[in-house]
Amino acid sequence: MYIYTSEQIKAADQLAEKRGMSTFSLMENAGCGLYHAICPYLSTNQKLLIASGKGNNGGDGIVLARYLKMAGFEVDLIFPLGEPKTGVAKQHLHYYEQCGFPVEEWNPNQTYDVIVDALLGVGAILPLQESLVEWIKWMKSMKATIISIDVPTGISSNSGVVDQNAIKADYTFSLHGYKPSRFLFPSSHFYGQVEVVDIGLPQKSNWRVWTEKDVQKSWVKRETNAHKGLFGTGLLIAGSHEMPGSAALAASSAMRFGIGKLTVNTTQHASAIIGPIVPEVTFLYHTYEELVRSEWKNRRFTCAAIGPGLDPTDDLEKLVTYLLKQNVPLILDAGAIQSRSYPRGEKPIILTPHPGEFSRLLQLSTKEIQENRIELASEYAVTHHVILILKGEYTVIAFPDGTGYINTTGNASLAKGGSGDALTGMLLASIEGNDCVKAAVLNAVYIHGVCSDEWVRKYSEHTFVSSDFSSLLPMICKSFEKE
Ligand SMILES: NC(=O)C1=CN([C@@H]2O[C@H](COP(=O)(O)OP(=O)(O)OC[C@H]3O[C@@H](n4cnc5c(N)ncnc54)[C@H](OP(=O)(O)O)[C@@H]3O)[C@@H](O)[C@H]2O)[C@@H](O)CC1
Ligand SMILES: Nc1ncnc2c1ncn2[C@@H]1O[C@H](COP(=O)(O)OP(=O)(O)O)[C@@H](O)[C@H]1O
Ligand SMILES: [K+]
Structure with a gap:
């Protein structure tokens, strides 16, 4: 479940070579692994085409063609861009031919049920050359099942950029690990169903996908003699006359997700709405100025979140500056997400922008953000020493130490x-309930998504509302508790 840029893949290949594992062997592993992974999707009465490029992506296609032929599949291997140029691909073509297998000429009148795209992989440089465009147009007209090797041809590996003629795969089998474009936009929508094929290289990357197993392993069970003081005394500064509900939703999710005690600082009017929804919380009615003047140490708050339902104002900014000095875990959302610097304390500072908010923060278009979500989030987290949660499909969670994770739960509901x-x-509850900050943040994002996944298993995706988290969390959390 690791993620590698094209540069990291090349470095891994070079290191393997230095250690005695040749690229020829890696290509053999790739082709053999692809064969075993793809086989369950094929049947011997289908007519298959493997279109190989001139580089090593094409080489993988040659090895795959050999395994398929040996297993009795009806498969044509063609080179729409000309014969292989790399040494290892040439070597594998030589062996393929020595086994008695032919290379076919492209025949546009021939029809195929399955087309394997082994044209371009991590070595692709966009835009696609004209020579390829004609061939891709023919391929699309075939209405065959399309299986891409490593990355669909016409999309970038490291960014979300997509060529206008890019291949939209039904399945993509990525080698060694995911490529960033799998989780970027619009590229992710060109991958189809994705599987990773192991090729015998050690897994080492700062970026990976957070999984169900990770949540299970890091889930904290309460001691039998636990008391509320162990799970945090949170301050939630949220909700306004116009947006009282945001505070109610944040507060009820915090309580359901296990926070010990929660105080909501809001308006009198908002509290009248929040109270009946979350009777467990207490209230403060301070202005931002009054909060800034107050003695934090008298309050005993162990964590804070600020922003839902609040407008960004100068006074709010002063309050954020004050909170940043209190050395408690701090979550900054919505109105509290602004451009500023952050102290380098030991307590986590968590920012939760959606792409629009992050675009304002970075002064980049949302298109640029979506194309480079991983890199930009990571850069921001490292530079500002914050945890950055860039929300949306495939939420990116970047940590100040340069590590990061992709969340794959959640849906359009x-x-x-x-x-x-x-x-x-x-997040507020999670950070107080788990000593491991990374696990706390990642589990909150993961389970937030799982709630909506559970919803769409039974109900229409149009109908989920945030109040439903409250009724879903008890069952979802239970499923992660070890007996
Ligand atoms: N560790 C692993 O994961 C391993 C991965 N392996 C595999 O190797 C793949 C990477 O192979 P790679 O480096 O040879 O590059 P690749 O993707 O074949 O592209 C280069 C070729 O494409 C051409 N070309 C480029 N842009 C083009 C365009 N716009 N339009 C048209 N043509 C274009 C370019 O042409 P040239 O510029 O040279 O004329 C050159 O011929 C990787 O994705 C995986 O499948 C394993 O087999 C080994 C271990
Ligand atoms: N299509 C989607 N797939 C997965 N998660 C989504 C999708 N759309 C929204 N989300 C998640 O829903 C949440 C929306 O947050 P945000 O935009 O701040 O909403 P609001 O401000 O209205 O509360 C984020 O956690 C985001 O990751
Ligand atoms: K490909």
Whole structure:
């Protein structure tokens, strides 16, 4: 479940070579692994085409063709861009031919059920050359099942950039690990169903996908003699006259996700709405100025979240500056997400922008953000020593030490006002309930998504509302508790 840029793949190949594992062997592993991974999707009465490029992606296609032929599949191997140029691909072609297998000429009148795209992999440089465009147009007209090797041809490996003629695969089998474009936009929508094929290289990357197993392993069970003081005394500064619900959603999710005690600083009017929804919370009615003047140490708050349902104002900014000095875990959401510097303390500072908010922060278009979500989030987290949660499909969670994770749970039912407020509440509770900050943050994001996944298993994706987190969390959390 690791993620590698094209540069990291090349470095891994070089290191393997230095250690005695030749690229020829890696290509053999790739082709053999691809064969075993792809086989379950094929049947011997289908007519298959493998289109190989001139580089090593094409080489993988040659090895795959050999295994398929040996297993009795009806498969044509063609080179629409000309014969292989790299040494190892040439070697594998030589062996393929020595085994008695032919290379075919492209025949546009021939029809195929399955086309394997082994044209370009991590070595692709966009835009696609004209010579390839004609061939891709023919291939698309075939209406065959398309299986891409490593990355679909016409998309970048490291960014979300997509050529206008890019191949939209039904399945992509990525070698060694995912490539960043698998989780970027619009490229991720060109991958189809994705599987990773191991090729015998050690797994080492700062970036990976957070999984169900990770949540299970890092889930903290309560001691039998636990008391509320162990799970944090949170301050949630949220909710306004116009947006009281955001505070209610954040507060109820925090309580459901296990926070010990929670105080909401809000308006009198908002508290009248929040109270009946979350009777467990207490209230403060301070202005931002009054909070800034107050003695933090008298309050005993162990963590804080600020922003849901608040407008960004100068006074709010002063309050954020004050909170940043208190050396408690701090979550900054919505109105509290602004451009500023951060102290390098030991307590985590967590920012939760959606792409629009991150675009304002970086002064880049949302298109640029979506194309480079991983790199930009990581750069920001490292430079500002914060944990950055860049929300949306495949939420990116970047840590100040340069590591990062992709979340794969969640779905479009979350695309509704209030989903982010619930996440803020869950983060607040999680950070107080788990000594491992990374696991706390990642588990909150993961489970937030699982709630919506559970919802769409039974109900329409149009109908999920953030208040539903409250009724879903008890069952979802239970499923992660070890007996
Ligand atoms: N560790 C691993 O994971 C391993 C991975 N392996 C595999 O190797 C793959 C990477 O192979 P790679 O480096 O040879 O590059 P690759 O993707 O074949 O592309 C280069 C070729 O494409 C051409 N070309 C480029 N842009 C083009 C365009 N716009 N339009 C048209 N043509 C274009 C370029 O042409 P040239 O510029 O040379 O004329 C050159 O011929 C990787 O994805 C994986 O499948 C294993 O087999 C080994 C271990
Ligand atoms: N299509 C989607 N797939 C997965 N998660 C989504 C999708 N759309 C929204 N989300 C999630 O829902 C939440 C929305 O947050 P946000 O935009 O801040 O909402 P709001 O401010 O209205 O509460 C985020 O956690 C985001 O990752
Ligand atoms: K490919």
